[in-house]
Amino acid sequence: MRDLSIRVHGARERLLRSVSLAVAAGEVHGLVGESGAGKSMIGKAILGILPRAVEVVAGQILLDGTDLLTLPPTERRRRIGASCALIPQDPLTALNPSRRIAPQITDRLVDILGWDRAKADARALALLGEVQIADPARVLRAYPHELSGGMRQRILIASAFAAEPKLIVADEPTTALDVTVQKQILRLIAGLQARQRTALLFVTHDLGVVSKVCQRLSVLYAGHVVEDTDVRRFFASPRHAYSRALLAATPKYTDPESSLIPVPDAVIEAVRAEVASADRSWHG
Amino acid sequence: MDKLYEVRDLRLSLADLTAKPLLGPAPRIEILKGLSFDVPRGAIIGIVGGSGSGKSTLGRALVRLLEPSGGSIRFADTDITHLNAASLRPLRRRFQMIFQDPMSALNPRHRVGTIIGNPLALHGIDNIASRVAEALDHVGLPRLLARRYPHELSGGQRQRVGIARAIALMPEFILADEIVSGLDVSTQAQVLQLLERLVADLGLTLAFISHDLSVIRRLCQRVIVLHQGQIVEEAATADLFAAPQSAYTRDLLDAIPLPDPDQIWV
Amino acid sequence: MADRIGDGRGQVRRRAGARLWLSAVWLGLLVLGALLAPWIAPKDPLAQDLFLGRLPPFWLAGAEPGYWLGTDSLGRDVASRILHGARVALTVALVAGSVTCVIGATLGLLAGVLRGWVDLVISRLIDIWMAFPPILFSILLIAVLGPGLWSIIIAIVVIDWTRFARVIRAEAMAQGAMDYVASAEVAGRGLASTMWAEILPNVLPTIVVLLTLEMGIAVIVEAILSFVNLSISTDDPTWGGMIAEGRTSIHQAWWVLVFPLFTLFLTVLAFSQLGEGLKDHYDPVLR
Numbered sequence: 001m002r003d004l005s006i007r008v009h010g011a012r013e014r015l016l017r018s019v020s021l022a023v024a025a026g027e028v029h030g031l032v033g034e035s036g037a038g039k040s041m042i043g044k045a046i047l048g049i050l051p052r053a054v055e056v057v058a059g060q061i062l063l064d065g066t067d068l069l070t071l072p073p074t075e076r077r078r079r080i081g082a083s084c085a086l087i088p089q090d091p092l093t094a095l096n097p098s099r100r101i102a103p104q105i106t107d108r109l110v111d112i113l114g115w116d117r118a119k120a121d122a123r124a125l126a127l128l129g130e131v132q133i134a135d136p137a138r139v140l141r142a143y144p145h146e147l148s149g150g151m152r153q154r155i156l157i158a159s160a161f162a163a164e165p166k167l168i169v170a171d172e173p174t175t176a177l178d179v180t181v182q183k184q185i186l187r188l189i190a191g192l193q194a195r196q197r198t199a200l201l202f203v204t205h206d207l208g209v210v211s212k213v214c215q216r217l218s219v220l221y222a223g224h225v226v227e228d229t230d231v232r233r234f235f236a237s238p239r240h241a242y243s244r245a246l247l248a249a250t251p252k253y254t255d256p257e258s259s260l261i262p263v264p265d266a267v268i269e270a271v272r273a274e275v276a277s278a279d280r281s282w283h284g
Numbered sequence: 285m286d287k288l289y290e291v292r293d294l295r296l297s298l299a300d301l302t303a304k305p306l307l308g309p310a311p312r313i314e315i316l317k318g319l320s321f322d323v324p325r326g327a328i329i330g331i332v333g334g335s336g337s338g339k340s341t342l343g344r345a346l347v348r349l350l351e352p353s354g355g356s357i358r359f360a361d362t363d364i365t366h367l368n369a370a371s372l373r374p375l376r377r378r379f380q381m382i383f384q385d386p387m388s389a390l391n392p393r394h395r396v397g398t399i400i401g402n403p404l405a406l407h408g409i410d411n412i413a414s415r416v417a418e419a420l421d422h423v424g425l426p427r428l429l430a431r432r433y434p435h436e437l438s439g440g441q442r443q444r445v446g447i448a449r450a451i452a453l454m455p456e457f458i459l460a461d462e463i464v465s466g467l468d469v470s471t472q473a474q475v476l477q478l479l480e481r482l483v484a485d486l487g488l489t490l491a492f493i494s495h496d497l498s499v500i501r502r503l504c505q506r507v508i509v510l511h512q513g514q515i516v517e518e519a520a521t522a523d524l525f526a527a528p529q530s531a532y533t534r535d536l537l538d539a540i541p542l543p544d545p546d547q548i549w550v
Numbered sequence: 551m552a553d554r555i556g557d558g559r560g561q562v563r564r565r566a567g568a569r570l571w572l573s574a575v576w577l578g579l580l581v582l583g584a585l586l587a588p589w590i591a592p593k594d595p596l597a598q599d600l601f602l603g604r605l606p607p608f609w610l611a612g613a614e615p616g617y618w619l620g621t622d623s624l625g626r627d628v629a630s631r632i633l634h635g636a637r638v639a640l641t642v643a644l645v646a647g648s649v650t651c652v653i654g655a656t657l658g659l660l661a662g663v664l665r666g667w668v669d670l671v672i673s674r675l676i677d678i679w680m681a682f683p684p685i686l687f688s689i690l691l692i693a694v695l696g697p698g699l700w701s702i703i704i705a706i707v708v709i710d711w712t713r714f715a716r717v718i719r720a721e722a723m724a725q726g727a728m729d730y731v732a733s734a735e736v737a738g739r740g741l742a743s744t745m746w747a748e749i750l751p752n753v754l755p756t757i758v759v760l761l762t763l764e765m766g767i768a769v770i771v772e773a774i775l776s777f778v779n780l781s782i783s784t785d786d787p788t789w790g791g792m793i794a795e796g797r798t799s800i801h802q803a804w805w806v807l808v809f810p811l812f813t814l815f816l817t818v819l820a821f822s823q824l825g826e827g828l829k830d831h832y833d834p835v836l837r
Contacts, residue, residue, distance in 0.1 A: 034469065178334040178335055179497075179536060179539045180539045181334075182539065182541075183541070205469060207469075207543040208540070208543045209541050211541065235544060235545050246469060249473040251496065251499050252542055256501045259498070260473045260477075260498075261473055262473040263470040263473070347736050349732055369740065369741075372738070376736065376737065380736060380737075383729040383732070383733060384729075388728040388730065390730055391748055391751070391752070392834065393752055394748075394751070399730075402734070402737065403737035407738065433834040435834070435835050446733075453737070
């Protein structure tokens with residue numbers, strides 16, 4: 001992604017301010033920020049599912065060297081459908097409650113990728129096994145409401161990895177889950193990602209999770225990239241004041257006195273000033 | 285030490301309406317299966333567990349939003365287990381609750397001042413306007429927010445209004461039910477800092493329900509770990525983290541992703 | 551983000567303002583006209599004059615001064631009849647609408663908030679009641695009670711209260727599950743007080759919309775009943791009756807059908823828009 005800026009039609013403020021980030025093949029890149037920072041928007045921009053009220057005003061989204069934004073809409077959808085996938089945040093609403101599980105996995109493979117039904121069914125069965133669902137045949141025949149949140153998330157993960165996409169956008173996939181279930185799910189995602197060498201854009205607000213699954217990360221504030229660096233360097237010593245403040249605010253039970261510290265007003269002021277000056281130089 | 289709450293063999297079951305036969309009562313699901321613990325006056329205790337552990341149910345039982353099916357709850361030497369609404373009323377100003385979801389916890393059609401002031405009016409307290417202003421001061425919100433509606437406030441501000449409402453009555457005990465779970469990391473830190481200060485300033489006893497052990501580490505002196513409706517461990521915070529006794533507690537601790545790439549985890 | 555909300559809010563507010571005022575004005579005029587009909591109607595609505603039959607409205611050739619909207623086949627002034635017809639229509643609308651609302655909303659609120667056996671009884675009652683085919687039910691009622699204004703009102707109330715009860719019950723259930731209700735309980739508020747002060751304000755917008763909708767429906771039901779001659783028994787003009795009569799002379803005197811029909815349409819539309827406008831006007835989110 002190069003210098004991507006998006007905003008609501010007719011609004012003055014940009015939702016994403018010249019965001020640049022790069023995800024190499026097989027790499028896991030974390031996107032961190034508070035709510036409203038724009039992390040979900042980045043994922044949606046890549047997948048071409050931005051809300052209708054939002055428009056791209058500048059920048060490029062390059063997938064394997066081709067700028068998706070310059071392609072005609074049908075071609076763009078085809079490319080994205082063929083090589084990208086999404087692991088959504090909320091397992092409750094991401095599955096259609098009135099259809100069984102099996103078609104929800106296989107339809108995409110059959111309709112968009114042109115597989116034949118038998119091959120898709122076999123793949124779905126195999127995948128559910130890979131995400132460690134016991135009795136996958138029964139689950140395939142079940143309806144979403146019959147399954148737990150953790151199981152639904154596994155199905156969504158299986159679905160995303162089904163066609164061996166080049167890039168997966170994981171939008172806060174474990175935010176709604178218990179901490180023990182989160183660990184299992186993260187293990188799963190990491191395992192599948194490593195095996196298929198998928199590039200993964202991992203959106204989250206939890207720095208703890210980032211330190212476990214990501215190799216690089218970008219910190220966002222109000223749609224502006226504040227820091228973009230590799231994970232080891234970040235946690236050893238974050239460069240930007242805002243990043244340091246976020247880290248200090250993150251709960252660490254091994255060091256309770258130095259965690260859960262609110263972000264100082266001075267730091268917020270400073271980063272807001274940074275954003276404002278970025279706005280000024282953009283229009284200028 | 286003065287015990288504010290004494291809970292003995294607390295049991296609570298709720299009707300499972302999805303399995304109700306056509307005629308006759310619905311089968312009951314046991315949620316709390318015999319809990320016993322004390323809450324000393326002035327303590328901050330953490331109640332932790334996964335979803336389905338019964339922690340929210342326990343919280344609601346403590347403030348008598350739910351009636352226990354067995355066992356007893358004593359609040360300041362009064363048995364409140366089966367008191368009816370009328371008998372509970374005078375006691376209610378002594379124990380209050382802060383809710384998880386500030387969107388649904390504040391009536392969208394009432395102004396903030398009304399939301400905080402209603403409990404005061406209910407208990408016949410005068411000087412409502414000044415008490416409301418005081419409560420807003422305590423939680424660090426500008427006084428003029430009283431004229432606003434909840435939807436005009438941010439999530440963090442709404443949560444503070446919920447806290448202001450709870451402290452306005454000057455209760456002895458407050459139950460905080462996952463009040464920082466939906467919040468940003470920095471807002472969470474602010475709210476917790478606020479809570480720490482209020483407990484010290486107002487001499488409150490606090491029961492803090494959470495699924496996040498890290499938050500509990502910072503805030504609470506004692507921890508109760510719930511699993512499937514039973515207490516699997518109860519200890520002073522430092523002891524629990526240093527040497528967890530139960531397997532479930534160890535699982536919980538192991539599952540927490542610390543922001544440290546060197547932690548052996550995945 | 552703020553801009554996006556601002557745009558939407560502005561649009562809705564502009565629409566709500568226009569909608570509210572236009573419908574309020576129309577209904578206000580209608581009410582005024584209905585109240586003052588005996589004094590301001592240009593002619594006697596019942597006076598027949600066969601020599602002045604089928605006069606066109608004032609802008610067409612052959613019109614007589616004083617008969618602004620023309621006359622019907624019996625020489626009766628259309629404008630005066632419409633004005634007098636409004637008395638019946640509005641009486642039915644306001645009385646039937648309000649009574650239906652009060653009964654239905656109260657039962658719905660009780661069922662939704664109290665749950666348990668109260669909800670069980672009320673819900674079963676609604677289900678059974680709704681199983682009766684409404685048109686037949688109303689005709690049966692009127693046959694038993696005899697034609698007349700009160701019969702129509704009773705018929706509408708008896709049939710339509712279930713509409714309110716169902717919807718309000720759902721709303722009340724949703725609101726009752728909210729944490730602010732639990733918070734009121736923790737503060738020590740009694741159940742009745744909670745229903746009135748906490749839940750009702752949140753259910754009120756739906757009630758208002760349904761109420762005005764019901765008023766519109768009441769007007770139409772009355773028109774249908776007078777169309778089939780099951781309405782009031784006297785010769786007093788009703789819009790439905792006028793439409794029925796106008797049907798036969800539609801080719802020679804279209805105005806006898808069109809004007810009451812148009813008035814009926816505008817009135818029902820005004821009621822529905824009034825409801826939406828009021829709901830939006832009092833919604834704190836849009837203020």
